[in-house]
Amino acid sequence: MITLPHHVEFLSDAWLEEARTFLEHEVARRMEKLGDKPFSVSERFTHAPPHLKSPGGVVSWSLRYDGQTMTVARDFNADADLVVEGDYQAALTMAQFVGLLAPGAQEAMFREAGTVFGKDAVRVRGSLQNDAVSEMLLLLHDHMGRRTVENPDLAHRADRQGLSARIREMEEKGYTIIERAISPQFADEVRAATLRALLPHQSFSMNWMLYHGREFEQLIQNPLLMTLVDASLGRGAVIASFSSIRKGPGAGVIPIHTDYAHVPEPYPEFAMTGVGVWALEDWRTESGPTWIVPGSHKMRRAPRPGEGHNAAVPIEMPKGSVVYFTHGVWHWQGDRSEPGDRVTLHAHFNRGILRSLEPKKTDVQMLHRNAPRLGEMLGEDDWFDKMSAAGRDYVRFGYMNKLHAFTEKQKRLILEGTS
Ligand SMILES: [Fe+2]
Incomplete structure (x- = not known):
């Protein structure tokens, strides 16, 4: 990877580690709001740049909360509550968008990425029922967005x-x-x-x-x-x-x-x-x-x-x-x-x-x-x-x-x- 020490490439090992650290910290301080109901999220993207050396150019990750503990892993979980799939470069474009809690921001992010890559370049299925969970994940997106560099290839x-x-x-x-x-x-x-x-x-x-x-x-x-x-x-x-x-x-x-x-x-x-x-x-x-x-x-x-x-x-x-x-x-x-x-x-x-x-x-x-x-x-x-x-x-x-x-x-x- 070619980055400064405080930056990461999208879905690299360093990216995953930063996401894990953020989530562990946030889960600990939001335990009460998150409740004890499990939830899970997973993402999988194709056509990743060759230097990431992912098998078949496919990169994925998932998070699982069992009601007490958060686990972050490399595997793809097709049965997660929220599943995001699509093209790596389209997803990276969205990953660099910061400020998702602002009114209209998520719609604008999808609209602009869709303008460039087509509206189905990144697809979302499922949903999260707890607002506290959604808020934490939007903050994760922002936390990672302000550290995630453009594809250097x-x-x-x-x-x-x-x-x-x-x-x-x-x-x-x-x-x-x-x-x-x-x-x-x-x-x-x-x-x-x-x-x-x-x-x-x-x-x-x-x-x-x-x-x-x-x-x-x-x-x-x-x-x-x-x-x-x-x-x-x-x-x-x-x-x-x-x-x-x-x-x-x-x-x-x-x-x-x-x-x-x-x-x-x-x-x-x-x-x-x-x-x-x-x-x-x-x-x-x-x-x-x-x-x-x-x-x-x-x-x-x-x-x-x-x-x-x-x-x-x-x-x-x-x-x-x-x-x-x-x-x-x-x-x-x-x-x-x-x-x-x-x-x-x-x-x-x-x-x-x-x-x-x-x-x-x-x-x-x-x-x-x-x-x-x-x-x-x-x-x-x-x-x-x-x-x-x-x-x-x-x-x-x-x-x-x-x-x-x-x-x-x-x-x-x-x-x-x-x-
Ligand atoms: Fe000029």
């Missing part, structure tokens, strides 16, 4: 998410589109939250959107966009800026450019920065979408005056989609002929070795209500800015080195593949 993850071809396209054209990466309902929620955040004096654009509500914390960790970010910038990529733009009818106001400010030419062969732009309404040419010059990143330089416009394409995509462009590809903001506002979120990431535009404001409550993925993009998992009187943070250095190497190796497999 980029090739396996991209395959299960259906993104392998998108990654090859990203390298070839400098951008790719993931259609309907979030549900229309979530897109509406993010749009409303953005308009709520935009103050009268910030009517056009606002930065630091991460700090404007739960919707933004969840959007920026979108697991599909994260796979593109990992593939282009490597693990440990950090938020450069997270901005919103509200754009009404009229000519575009951002002319053709690359996102490589102050980078000497020729640009490096590896990508240094990438931006995911979220469409919160349907994007047509009339909407004033982003325009991109496909393949222009291969020039490894900024456009010269008057250059590039003839070869550009408008990014048309339905509400809830994201376009991710990287590698210094040429792009600009289109003219809008439709009435109304185009409201967008721009998640701009930098390779982890680079500085950002937004200073990182690490909020311990925010880290507590999210999976480790959020901490990673705030620089929590690498050794930068960690030096103490005792010296360098070699634990984080070693961890990130291994993660970079594994990610690079698996990216090569994706680029060589055809699936």
